[in-house]
Amino acid sequence: MTAIDPAASGTGATGPYHRLRVTRVIEETADARSIVLEIPDALRERFAYRAGQFLTFRVEVGGHRLVRCYSLASAPGLESQPKVTVKRVVEGRVSNWMNDNVKAGDSLEVMQPAGVFCLRDRTTPIVLFGGGSGITPVISILKTALATGKRPVKLVYANRDEASIIFAKELEALCASHPDRLEIVHRLDVVHGFVDVARVVAEVGDRKHADFYICGPGPFMDVVEQGLESLGIARDQIFIERFSSPSDAPAPGAAVDTAGGTKVTVKLDGKETVIAMGEGETILAAARRVGLEPPFACEEAYCGCCMARVVAGQVEMRMNDGGIDQRQIDEGYVLTCQGVPKGDARIEWPD
Numbered sequence: 001m002t003a004i005d006p007a008a009s010g011t012g013a014t015g016p017y018h019r020l021r022v023t024r025v026i027e028e029t030a031d032a033r034s035i036v037l038e039i040p041d042a043l044r045e046r047f048a049y050r051a052g053q054f055l056t057f058r059v060e061v062g063g064h065r066l067v068r069c070y071s072l073a074s075a076p077g078l079e080s081q082p083k084v085t086v087k088r089v090v091e092g093r094v095s096n097w098m099n100d101n102v103k104a105g106d107s108l109e110v111m112q113p114a115g116v117f118c119l120r121d122r123t124t125p126i127v128l129f130g131g132g133s134g135i136t137p138v139i140s141i142l143k144t145a146l147a148t149g150k151r152p153v154k155l156v157y158a159n160r161d162e163a164s165i166i167f168a169k170e171l172e173a174l175c176a177s178h179p180d181r182l183e184i185v186h187r188l189d190v191v192h193g194f195v196d197v198a199r200v201v202a203e204v205g206d207r208k209h210a211d212f213y214i215c216g217p218g219p220f221m222d223v224v225e226q227g228l229e230s231l232g233i234a235r236d237q238i239f240i241e242r243f244s245s246p247s248d249a250p251a252p253g254a255a256v257d258t259a260g261g262t263k264v265t266v267k268l269d270g271k272e273t274v275i276a277m278g279e280g281e282t283i284l285a286a287a288r289r290v291g292l293e294p295p296f297a298c299e300e301a302y303c304g305c306c307m308a309r310v311v312a313g314q315v316e317m318r319m320n321d322g323g324i325d326q327r328q329i330d331e332g333y334v335l336t337c338q339g340v341p342k343g344d345a346r347i348e349w350p351d
């Protein structure tokens with residue numbers, strides 16, 4: 001297990017990571033806790049965030065450096081310090097490490113906020129579907145929507161049982177303070193069974209013109225998506241955040257056929273490295289294979305964390321699921337988790 005340096009704050013970490021001090025740990029349920037962080041003045045701008053975004057943490061567990069994302073459950077402008085909430089995953093390395101080890105006064109390596117699962121500036125009602133730990137970005141969106149606009153908000157919140165409801169009291173208080181605008185429906189597996197398509201349709205009711213935000217376990221999100229699809233809700237009204245762990249780094253020097261001869265020069269943290277690329281290999285995979293630690297999170301083209309600029313050569317992206325916009329593409333940026341060079345190239349990660 002890593003030794004946490006309680007003295008460091010704001011500096012001392014490498015690359016895109018910053019050391020942030022933990023000011024408070026809140027036990028939310030038997031298997032979830034919140035970690036509140038202090039942002040030093042010098043990092044305030046960098047750590048400004050939008051409701052629904054996440055932080056990426058780098059920790060060392062069992063001799064391995066692991067990177068994990070945790071959504072901000074706090075609301076920007078409403079809570080003075082950012083807060084993430086981590087729920088234990090069975091056999092999960094980082095979630096259990098965070099629950100067992102982190103305490104007030106520790107410092108953690110954290111990357112600046114990222115993510116596109118954010119509250120959109122619209123006037124239509126909002127319907128939120130949260131399941132288990134998926135409540136974290138959802139409650140941030142909920143609090144922000146209530147505080148900054150007039151949109152009616154409905155939350156459908158699924159949990160195993162009553163004891164596992166994260167933020168139960170906070171949600172109750174929000175209901176009490178916004179009786180005309182906020183409606184919360186709790187669905188408990190042990191009482192009501194799993195949420196199914198018919199339940200989703202019933203909860204949407206006459207709010208088909210709403211914006212829908214979904215975050216929770218995979219099967220829960222699938223059912224909600226199917227329900228919304230059956231109602232003919234347009235894709236641009238639906239926003240989804242998937243909680244997945246990134247793949248472990250390939251062992252440095254892992255066998256890859258580099259006979260194609262393509263070479264990519266990457267600049268990361270001011271240091272240049274020339275990498276012999278494997279056939280069809282992405283820039284992110286190649287950089288991690290040679291032992292570099294570039295920023296990344298979802299690896300599925302939607303978080304935007306791994307973006308870097310193509311300074312020379314051509315790089316083709318396998319896909320883009322909203323992680324990068326046209327303006328950034330026009331400026332020469334690519335998602336390195338999707339970027340495959342077409343011949344020699346030079347790539348620079350922002351400092």
Ligand SMILES: Cc1cc2nc3c(=O)[nH]c(=O)nc-3n(C[C@H](O)[C@H](O)[C@H](O)COP(=O)(O)OP(=O)(O)OC[C@H]3O[C@@H](n4cnc5c(N)ncnc54)[C@H](O)[C@@H]3O)c2cc1C
Binds near residue numbers: 069071092242298
């Ligand atoms: C954008 C984003 C936001 C997120 N926000 C939150 C949040 O707010 N709160 C939250 O709690 N989580 C959140 N997550 C999920 C979080 O990042 C982690 O994925 C989660 O905590 C599990 O990580 P872990 O290291 O504990 O588990 P891992 O060690 O990654 O294991 C995950 C699962 O895989 C299994 N597993 C592990 N190693 C192997 C192996 N070698 N072979 C087969 N199976 C294996 C484990 O048994 C476990 O069930 C978010 C994820 C994303 C992408």
